[in-house]
Amino acid sequence: MRNFRILAAAMMLAAIFAVSVSAQTRPAAGTARPAAPQQTTPAAPAGPVPDTKIAYINTEAFGDEKIGITRYVTAVKALEREFQPRQTELNTMQTRIKAIADEIGKLSGSSVVDPKTIQAKQDEGERLNRDLKYKKEQADADFAKRYEEVVTPISQDIGNSLTQFATQRGITMIIDISKLAPAILTANKNMDVTQVFIAEYNSKPTTASAGTR
Numbered sequence: 001m002r003n004f005r006i007l008a009a010a011m012m013l014a015a016i017f018a019v020s021v022s023a024q025t026r027p028a029a030g031t032a033r034p035a036a037p038q039q040t041t042p043a044a045p046a047g048p049v050p051d052t053k054i055a056y057i058n059t060e061a062f063g064d065e066k067i068g069i070t071r072y073v074t075a076v077k078a079l080e081r082e083f084q085p086r087q088t089e090l091n092t093m094q095t096r097i098k099a100i101a102d103e104i105g106k107l108s109g110s111s112v113v114d115p116k117t118i119q120a121k122q123d124e125g126e127r128l129n130r131d132l133k134y135k136k137e138q139a140d141a142d143f144a145k146r147y148e149e150v151v152t153p154i155s156q157d158i159g160n161s162l163t164q165f166a167t168q169r170g171i172t173m174i175i176d177i178s179k180l181a182p183a184i185l186t187a188n189k190n191m192d193v194t195q196v197f198i199a200e201y202n203s204k205p206t207t208a209s210a211g212t213r
Helices: 059-063 070-108 115-150 152-168 177-183 194-202
Strands: 054-057 173-176
Touching: 054 194, 059 070, 059 177, 059 194, 070 115, 070 152, 115 152, 152 173, 152 194, 173 177
Parallel strands: 054 173
Antiparallel strands: none
């Protein structure tokens, strides 16, 4: 099962606004009369270049327990608590499988051990591996379903709020620097709107998330 805390950094919420491009009119075809000059339609004049204001945001900060988005952090931690018993079970099974492998290794080096004893250990290890695979797949599926119920509505609300945030400040594009940091060589620190957005979002009145347990 996926690590819950890693999931906090997986959300991409950068809002990109589409820019309209002026269409050009194709030249008209020449007439059929030989004596008539070829008629063309003048190209439409280029429109003004829109003012551009770009900012960046670090969505990884959204899941930070100290400075992140409260609703998001609370929802992820609730899921972590909900699935902790199953994660503990999977960890225990993995530990047991490793212990069996170690036991088989020691027994195989002895000339006085009954081969049936080694075979029994191997059978036990194979059974536990099958059980672990099944339980892990089931836990992943159940977690994905609960994540969709609990966290996705919050993520969508954050995305909508980010769009409003940009519109109110005349920002034409917000880039998620957590995904593009290696490609950005220089950036004015005043372009970073992460904490401003988080503070504004956290100040909004919210209702209890339906789907948390």
